[in-house]
Amino acid sequence: xxxxxxxxxxxxxxxxxxxxxxxxxxxxxxxxxxxxxxxxxxxxxxxxxxxxxxxxxxxxxxxxxxxxxxxxxxxxxxxxxxxxxxxxxxxxxxxxxxxxxxxxxxxxxxxxxxxxxxxxxxxxxxxxxxxxxxxxxxxxxxxxxxxxxxxxxxxxxxxxxxxxxxxxxxxxxxxxxxxxxxxxxxxxxxxxxxxxxxxxxxxxxxxxxxxxxxxxxxxxxxxxxxxxxxxxxxxxxxxxxxxxxxxxxxxxxxxxxxxxxxxxxxxxxxxxxxxxxxxxxxxxxxxxxxxxxxxxxxxxxxxxxxxxxxxxxxxxxxxxxxxxxxxxxxxxxxxxxxxxxxxxxxxxxxxxxxxxxxxxxxxxxxxxxxxxxxxxxxxxxxxxxxxxxxxxxxxxxxxxxxxxxxxxxxxxxxxxxxxxxxxxxxxxxxxxxxxxxxxxxxxxxxxxxxxxxxx
Numbered sequence: 082x083x084x085x086x087x088x089x090x091x092x093x094x095x096x097x098x099x100x101x102x103x104x105x106x107x108x109x110x111x112x113x114x115x116x117x118x119x120x121x122x123x124x125x126x127x128x129x130x131x132x133x134x135x136x137x138x139x140x141x142x143x144x145x146x147x148x149x150x151x152x153x154x155x156x157x158x159x160x161x162x163x164x165x166x167x168x169x170x171x172x173x174x175x176x177x178x179x180x181x182x183x184x185x186x187x188x189x190x191x192x193x194x195x196x197x198x199x200x201x202x203x204x205x206x207x208x209x210x211x212x213x214x215x216x217x218x219x220x221x222x223x224x225x226x227x228x229x230x231x232x233x234x235x236x237x238x239x240x241x242x243x244x245x246x247x248x249x250x251x252x253x254x255x256x257x258x259x260x261x262x263x264x265x266x267x268x269x270x271x272x273x274x275x276x277x278x279x280x281x282x283x284x285x286x287x288x289x290x291x292x293x294x295x296x297x298x299x300x301x302x303x304x305x306x307x308x309x310x311x312x313x314x315x316x317x318x319x320x321x322x323x324x325x326x327x328x329x330x331x332x333x334x335x336x337x338x339x340x341x342x343x344x345x346x347x348x349x350x351x352x353x354x355x356x357x358x359x360x361x362x363x364x365x366x367x368x369x370x371x372x373x374x375x376x377x378x379x380x381x382x383x384x385x386x387x388x389x390x391x392x393x394x395x396x397x398x399x400x401x402x403x404x405x406x407x408x409x410x411x412x413x414x415x416x417x418x419x420x421x422x423x424x425x426x427x428x429x430x431x432x433x434x435x436x437x438x439x440x441x442x443x444x445x446x447x448x449x450x451x452x453x454x455x456x457x458x459x460x461x462x463x464x465x466x467x468x469x470x471x472x473x474x475x476x477x478x479x480x481x482x483x484x485x486x487x488x489x490x491x492x493x494x495x496x497x498x499x500x501x502x503x504x505x506x507x508x509x510x511x512x513x514x515x516x517x518x519x520x521x522x523x524x525x526x527x528x529x530x531x532x533x534x535x536x
Contacts, residue, residue: 109347114142116501117359119520140315163302165514175317193409197264240291251283359501374494390478399428446472479511499523
């Protein structure tokens with residue numbers, strides 16, 4: 082695979098004309114999360130030498146593995162769907178030949194307690210959603226009709242709404258019933274945007290509905306990982322990069338980037354023709370704040386607000402199972418519960434996610450775990466007492482996806498310096514797909530392509 086790298090490098094060098102003083106393109110990528118590793122894989126695939134600087138000891142950023150009591154867990158319980166085309170492409174790109182698929186694909190099943198079930202049959206879109214709504218449990222015929230009318234109306238409007246409209250205002254304007262909002266629209270909004278409907282961007286929510294439910298049946302499939310999120314992509318990406326003359330450095334904190342010799346010095350090391358900053362937006366100023374020309378970008382970032390995601394792991398006896406691999410919960414602190422025994426071979430392990438802000442933030446970890454267990458036990462009275470628990474709080478898991486938010490471009494005012502991350506300009510909220518697409522877009526800009534991947 083590396084045999085053609087020299088000719089590929091020559092092709093690349095002839096296409097990039099803005100680093101004549103440097104003998105060969107060499108790109109520094111600051112941040113080993115999903116955006117940074119996607120940028121690195123895209124560049125390495127084209128024969129470009131990359132060096133990834135990751136401050137932590139584990140790759141994956143805000144979607145990485147952690148260890149507890151001898152088990153691997155994830156710092157966030159993420160949901161992937163079939164619409165994540167770039168994420169799936171990247172996972173397949175770095176998957177070793179003959180290795181089993183790391184994702185369990187299943188047709189859309191929305192199981193939300195109490196009493197709501199929507200299962201999409203294997204039919205072309207949008208018939209699969211229409212049939213799923215018609216057969217859904219927990220909704221009246223009027224509520225099912227209201228949901229179908231809403232989706233049909235949005236398709237006729239090309240999934241566009243007023244730029245300043247919130248999800249709550251959007252649903253109200255289209256007369257969506259309260260129970261439908263509680264069982265369907267609100268869980269989808271909070272899961273995708275990590276922002277509550279009263280504050281969330283209606284347009285971004287419509288973008289998610291458009292790509293997940295209105296384009297193809299497979300786009301709405303649920304993709305449930307059978308491994309940890311570091312192994313799912315970033316760790317395999319490291320191997321892929323290193324077999325293509327690239328380098329991935331762990332525990333390598335970059336305090337700042339400096340111009341040097343027509344390119345950049347990163348972490349005190351010069352000789353980089355280009356640089357990609359792929360850290361979280363709240364860290365951007367510390368890395369690039371001293372670069373002349375970055376102030377307009379930093380002004381935008383300073384306007385961001387952030388939302389947390391809490392992941393609560395409860396280890397029950399090995400025979401403990403949930404009725405489905407993934408179940409939504411309403412009227413409780415917990416939003417989604419995952420049976421990791423069914424998903425990834427960790428018997429008795431239940432993972433619970435709480436998205437966005439709320440009263441849970443004021444609880445101690447022990448108190449939060451106890452309350453989440455009590456909520457689960459209220460749904461399933463036979464649930465035993467957990468043997469241990471672990472709470473992982475990402476305080477700045479995502480930006481607040483509010484209407485009118487102006488997000489920065491992958492391009493910066495500094496020549497040959499690019500941004501990659503789920504917070505950059507995109508149709509999507511702060512998801513893994515947004516991060517991967519941003520990384521790919523930054524790489525393609527470096528490769529001289531003018532068009533980023535379309536959603």
